[in-house]
Amino acid sequence: MPAPYLEQIRRAKEWQDAKVTSTITPTLKKICIKTVSRHMDVLDKKALDLPISLIKELLQHLNIVDLDRIQPAVNRKGISTSFVWAGILRRISGPRKGSTILTEDEWREISMHKLFNLAFYGFRFGGDTKYLLNVNFNSLLLVMAKYIQHLVLRTSRPHGYFFARRSVLSVLEKGVRCIQLGESTQLREWPSDVLYTLHRLLDHGAARDVIINQSPDPRLLAWILHGRGPRSKSHQCPMESMQGEMVKCCQVPNTAGSSAGDAEAANYQVPEKEEPDEEDNNGGTPCKRPRLSIASAKAELDLTSTPCQCMVPKPLCQMFIPSAGHSTEICHKGQIHSLKINDFRGGVFPVLLPLLPSWLCLHSLSLQSAWTFEEGDALSLAESLQQLSATPGCSLIELSVGSLTHPALMESLLNACPTLRSFSMEIHPVAEYHRAPLRSIPQPAHHAELSLEKLCVKVPKLRTSVESLMCVLLRSPRLTSLHVSGINSSTGFSPSHLLNTVAESNRHLKDLTLEDINLSDCHCAIFQLLDNYCMLEALSLKDCRLLEKCSDKEDVVRQLVNSLKKVSSLQSLNLAQNRLAKTVTVLGELFKGPSPSTVKELDISLLSC
Secondary structure, eight states, X not given: OOHHHHHHHHHHHHHHHHHHHTTSOOOHHHHHHHHHHHTHHHHTTTGGGSOHHHHHHHHTTSOHHHHHHHHHHHHHTTOOOHHHHHHHHHHHHOOOSSOOOOOHHHHHHHHHHHHHHHHHTTOOOOSOOGGGOSSOHHHHHHHHHTTOSXXXXXXXXXXGGXXXXXXXXXXXHHHOOEEEEOOOOOGGGSOHHHHHHHHIIIIISSOOEEEESSOOOHHHHHHHHTTSSSOOTTOBOTTHHHHTSOOXXXXXXXXXXXXXXXXXXHHOOOOTTOOOOOOOTTOSOOOOOOOOOSSSOGGGGOTTTOSOXXXXXXXXXXXXXXXXXXXXXXXXXXXXOEEEESSOOGGGHHHHTTTGGGOTTOOEEEEOOSSOOOHHHHHHHHHHHHHHHTSTTOOOOEEEEEEESOTHHHHHHHHHOTTOSEEEEEEOOOTTTTSOOSSOOOOOSSOOOOOOSEEEEEXXXXXXXXXXXXXXXXXXXXXXXXXXXXXXXXXXXXXXXXXXXXXXHOTTOOEEEEESOOOTTOHHHHHHHHHSSOOOSXXXXXXXXXXXXXXXXXXXXXXXXXXXXXXTTOOEEEOTXXXXXXXXXXXXXXXXXXXXXXXOEEEOOOOOO
């Protein structure tokens, strides 16, 4: 029950108030405002008839349920609640660094997200908690839950009350679009109720995006992906590729009632008001995958004893709804449209690669790693992507891969899936990478046009060939966004070539970001890019040493200003870390004269001399 949890919050608040009132006598106005705030559910409209100054004071004493309910009416009176939500967020997370410009709805959503994560896991609230008082816990969770679109799941066990009322979970099923796994541990270490939540949101809800912060346990990844996008006519478990044995899900008999999971289900107490799921009248018993016991049978998770250990979602629903019994209801699989793994390790490929060719609903794939991808792994990824791209109905349009060893691998991946609209990669060459690669990189028979609209290439300050980048730019006439950082011109390549290629081949470019590139010898190329056929809306030349070799810095900045004024579409300009301190007055001419620039955002931070 939530009573002890809310009681702790209430007592902590009373203790804080007692410390204050012992030294300061509250005024009559404050006493009245606090009294009104405690009865907003009754007074409601009458309270809004108060003068605006009093309403603003009253808002700061309301709990989040009342505040959320009356916000539309308050807005109609010309009052914004941004300052209240910002104050709540400040009490939770502390002062925010830098200046933050957010809308009223954004302040509310961020605050609700922070509060829900604390309440979901039963964590302690810090600071003043008046915004959580005078309301029942179910209403509190419901109003938070309706603003949650991105839910972070951890191995910490959620507050028990979360599962005592299906209403909160139902709200999450409708609203959550992205699920993020905050920790990477063995599958057996994830509490059953967390996996149940994951199952409900993916298979019964609207969640389509999955983010995994760290390289996942292959068994956990297999359970998440299997059947939720990739097609498998034989119902073959993805773990089979790691074991070398053929194990089919439909070959495993239904052992309901005898497994450890069912034993746990029998002992689980569900409140009387629990509402079972609606029955599915389609009939038939679902084809079950081999089930993995969550808590009671950890020994069964050992891959050496059982070759396939995927968990069946269906028993999880029955575990929390014993009244459903052995229902014919089928837990239909949801679809994962976006997968992002932030700390990719080698053990993931044996699970992921066999699934890619049939993953037609996959829109976005991001594989980031602190370790460099082996060339063979990158080429194997390209082969799987090529099979996917060749399949009718392929939906993949975004690909992000980190830490590739060779620039030419960029072309290999793009050639494998030429319909990509967004591609991002980092190149981390190994020592003496310029020698022949271990395996030959397949080249296209002809340089076909690419569908790229967004391209991001990051390179460390090493000797790196950029021929592949230039070739990709020439093949991408639809490109609207380009981000390149870290190219070392000491390789004989001049960034002027890059600027000239962009000016000639990428006429539809709207967002150009060049970072940590020496452009001190490229002024003419920059001016030419801005003067001719430029549709840029955002330009960033951060840390590009623009004035490093200039004898007359003011003259160069003046020419830059004149060229920028000609770009009528330009809205954002970033010249940070270029040592412009002594030329700022000249840069100010950007907004003077008969035809001032249309720039609305300007960043010239770190003006070191």
